[in-house]
Structure formats: C-alpha cells, structure tokens
Amino acid sequence: MRRRRDILKRPPPGSCGRHGFALITVIWGLGLLTLLGAAVIVGARYRARAALADGSVLASAAAAESAVNFAIASILSPTPNTSFPKNCRMPGGEQAEIVVEEEVGKIDINAAGLPTLERFFVAAAQDKPLGDRIAQNVVNFRKSLQRKETANQTPPSANQTATTNSGNDIKSSGFSTTLELDQIDGMSPALLRSAIRYTTTVSGRVEPMPEAMTPALRQLMGLDPGRAEARRPTLPGSFTIRVDIRASDRSRYIREALVSFGAASAQPYIIREWRRGDIITGAAASRLPSSGPVQTCIKL
Numbered sequence: 001m002r003r004r005r006d007i008l009k010r011p012p013p014g015s016c017g018r019h020g021f022a023l024i025t026v027i028w029g030l031g032l033l034t035l036l037g038a039a040v041i042v043g044a045r046y047r048a049r050a051a052l053a054d055g056s057v058l059a060s061a062a063a064a065e066s067a068v069n070f071a072i073a074s075i076l077s078p079t080p081n082t083s084f085p086k087n088c089r090m091p092g093g094e095q096a097e098i099v100v101e102e103e104v105g106k107i108d109i110n111a112a113g114l115p116t117l118e119r120f121f122v123a124a125a126q127d128k129p130l131g132d133r134i135a136q137n138v139v140n141f142r143k144s145l146q147r148k149e150t151a152n153q154t155p156p157s158a159n160q161t162a163t164t165n166s167g168n169d170i171k172s173s174g175f176s177t178t179l180e181l182d183q184i185d186g187m188s189p190a191l192l193r194s195a196i197r198y199t200t201t202v203s204g205r206v207e208p209m210p211e212a213m214t215p216a217l218r219q220l221m222g223l224d225p226g227r228a229e230a231r232r233p234t235l236p237g238s239f240t241i242r243v244d245i246r247a248s249d250r251s252r253y254i255r256e257a258l259v260s261f262g263a264a265s266a267q268p269y270i271i272r273e274w275r276r277g278d279i280i281t282g283a284a285a286s287r288l289p290s291s292g293p294v295q296t297c298i299k300l
Contacts, residue, residue: 059247060253063092067096067255068255071100075235090297096246096297106208108205120199141175142175238258255276257275259272
C-alpha cells in the first residue's frame with residue numbers, strides 16, 4: 001500500500017522539464033519588459049533634451065535677429081551713445097555682442113588688385129604658394145564672369161538711362177556675394193569661413209580704407225592692428241552687422257546681415273544678405289571668454 005502511495009505522489013514523467021521551461025519563459029519575459037521600459041525612459045529623456053536644445057536654438061536665433069534690427073534702428077536714429085561694438089543684454093536674458101563692420105574696410109574681391117589679393121590670401125592661408133594661386137584664381141574667375149555678362153548685355157535704348165555703380169548698388173559684374181569664393185580652386189572650407197569675414201563685393205575700392213579696417217584684418221595685411229575703438233557708423237554706406245548671442249545655457253548663436261543704407265531706392269535700408277554663423281553647444285561655448293553686460297539692449 002505504501003508503494004502505491006509513493007507512486008501516486010511521484011510527479012508524472014516530463015513535468016519537471018515543463019515547469020522549468022515555463023519559469024525560464026517568465027524570467028525572459030520580465031527581462032524583456034524591463035529592457036523595453038528602460039528604452040522608453042531613455043527615449044523620453046532624449047526627446048525632452050532635444051526639444052529643450054531646439055527651443056534654446058530658436059530663442060537664440062530670435063534674439064540674434066532682434067539684435068540686428070536693434071542695430072539697424074540705432075544706425076538710422078543715432079543717439080549720443082550709439083557706437084559699436086556694443087555688449088548688452090536682450091529682453092530674454094541672452095547676452096549679445098553687436099559689431100558693425102564697414103564694407104569699405106574690407107577686401108573687395110571684385111575691385112582689389114592682384115597684389116592686395118595675394119597679400120590677403122597668403123596671410124589667411126599661411127601658405128604663400130597656395131595664397132598666390134587663390135588670388136590669381138579670384139582674378140581669373142571674376143574676369144570670366146565679366147566676359148559672360150558683357151556678352152549677355154544688350155545695348156541700352158535711347159529712352160533708357162545708364163546707371164552708375166556705387167558702394168550701395170549691386171555689382172553689375174564679377175562676384176555677386178562672397179559666398180561664391182567656394183567656387184575658387186584651392187579654397188578649403190576653413191579658409192572660406194575665414195575669408196568671408198574680411199571680404200566684400202560692394203565697396204568698389206581697390207584698397208580697403210585703413211581707418212575702417214578691423215584690427216584682425218589690419219594684422220593679416222601686415223599693418224599695425226592698433227586698439228579696437230568704438231565707432232559710429234556714418235551714412236550712406238554698407239555694413240555687416242554681426243551679432244554674437246550667448247544664451248543662459250551657455251550655447252552660442254552667431255548671425256550676420258549685410259545691410260546697405262542710403263541706397264538708390266525708396267527704402268531707408270536694404271538687407272542684401274543674411275548669414276548664419278556657427279552654433280556651439282554648451283560644453284564648447286563654456287570655454288569662450290565672456291564679459292557681463294552692464295546695460296540692456298532694448299528698454300521696454
């Protein structure tokens with residue numbers, strides 16, 4: 001009788017294996033659920049950080065455009081304190097550095113002579129053979145553009161009046177923007193970014209005006225860099241308004257606008273070109289020097 005009871009209590013053959021497989025299945029299921037939960041949490045955090053970063057960039061871009069408009073308004077309606085560069089704080093709390101650069105103080109790639117171009121590109125590239133080659137290519141490129149435009153021109157009729165070129169008018173030949181320097185053979189992206197800061201297409205000068213040159217360009221051209229002094233823009237003229245925005249999260253946004261004042265039009269100014277500078281994240285921007293502004297840009 002005891003033997004029969006032992007047989008009845010003994011589990012049927014194969015039942016232990018089924019229970020073990022079920023236990024392993026449950027453990028794997030719990031592990032997968034844990035991994036899926038962790039993935040959802042990480043993804044949510046990443047999306048939140050990305051949304052925060054995008055919002056910061058948009059806020060900095062809006063602040064930069066507002067600072068450009070503030071500089072334009074200051075130039076059109078100057079006050080005794082209207083001078084640049086200017087460090088101030090935007091209404092949103094962003095720190096703004098506003099610089100106004102005169103185009104007559106830059107290298108005009110449409111009008112500058114070969115020696116001036118060679119001196120500039122050799123210094124910018126820090127390579128004499130490369131700089132000389134780029135300068136010659138710039139001259140050849142603008143000559144080819146002039147020949148094409150001359151061939152496409154039609155003789156003016158009797159009732160048409162000839163227009164003259166000035167520093168505020170769009171060039172009728174050659175480069176239309178400094179961004180076209182990327183078509184020059186030998187121009188690297190790094191050199192292009194550096195050259196755009198010091199070149200123009202609207203001054204019409206064979207040599208840049210020394211007193212209007214920035215200290216950095218004066219140093220590149222082998223002149224005494226001197227000390228940067230605040231200048232009041234004089235009208236009419238063309239200027240590059242450069243705005244450097246530093247947000248509270250240490251991110252940085254740079255915006256530039258090429259603006260002509262007193263041009264031959266009914267408008268008091270014309271924005272000829274917008275350029276966006278580098279966007280630097282907080283880790284990189286934290287290494288940049290900063291000075292706390294003592295006044296607000298716009299008083300509300």
